[in-house]
């Protein structure tokens with residue numbers, strides 16, 4: 001386990017002329033992250049994702065709760081935790097006037113890396129930045145800047161990397177490229193904890209995730225588990241004898257529903273149930289004209305757990 005956190009809490013109080021406002025940003029978060037995984041924290045804006053990551057990265061102290069991060073206690077050995085992690089904020093921290101290479105070399109020096117120039121050249125090459133490394137930060141594209149910010153967080157070779165909303169604002173091509181880079185990191189042994197408010201990103205990229213809302217974890221699992229837990233898959237069939245087909249398939253389904261000329265069959269695991277359904281229909285000699293398999297999405301999970309859609313919750317914040 002690279003992160004084991006229990007009951008983390010953080011309340012912010014801001015004072016202005018009208019008095020004090022209190023926001024309970026994190027309200028009792030538990031997290032267990034296995035080594036070598038991409039672990040996602042998915043939630044709408046304001047859910048407490050950044051605050052949770054900043055606590056785990058030792059950047060702010062929690063009001064309550066405990067965590068062991070990369071083998072060290074967060075409160076008792078914050079310096080040991082810090083030495084073992086890389087942190088890439090939403091803003092990224094790439095400077096405009098200095099070259100990308102100089103910035104990465106500087107980060108390597110700060111971390112006490114033995115060969116700062118060599119380490120910087122390696123990480124810049126891994127992120128396809130060698131060609132642009134000697135240009136000042138302001139001349140880089142959005143995707144290049146984002147990769148430099150990750151290089152800054154990785155140059156000391158930490159076993160754990162925190163990425164706060166790494167693909168926000170990137171175009172689809174740069175996003176897909178960054179997903180591949182993050183997968184390569186995981187495959188090379190780095191554990192990655194990332195926050196996101198994109199459903200497709202959590203689904204495509206994360207090995208496991210938690211869904212957070214209003215500072216609490218509302219669901220936890222692999223993307224597949226979470227989707228199956230809520231509504232499973234739905235198989236939509238068009239066939240000759242809808243009523244007889246519904247009777248035939250009932251034993252294999254959670255529920256069957258005749259919907260116009262289609263039969264909708266709700267199952268836990270569509271991929272494996274589909275062949276079984278087809279065999280049952282064939283045995284009964286029921287002719288089939290079309291079939292479709294659709295999966296529930298992580299938005300269905302969020303909806304089931306909170307009563308709101310993640311898209312609406314994000315837009316409202």
Ligand SMILES: Nc1ncnc2c1ncn2[C@@H]1O[C@H](COP(=O)(O)OP(=O)(O)OP(=O)(O)O)[C@@H](O)[C@H]1O
Pocket residue numbers: 012013014023024025043044045046047048049050051052197
């Ligand atoms: N330093 C702070 N002072 C006061 N309130 C804060 C502070 N940091 C965060 N908050 C509040 O805590 C809540 C959670 O914020 P946080 O940034 O952790 O959410 P988030 O899920 O990362 O959202 P986003 O996707 O917008 O970054 C928000 O209501 C935010 O306004």
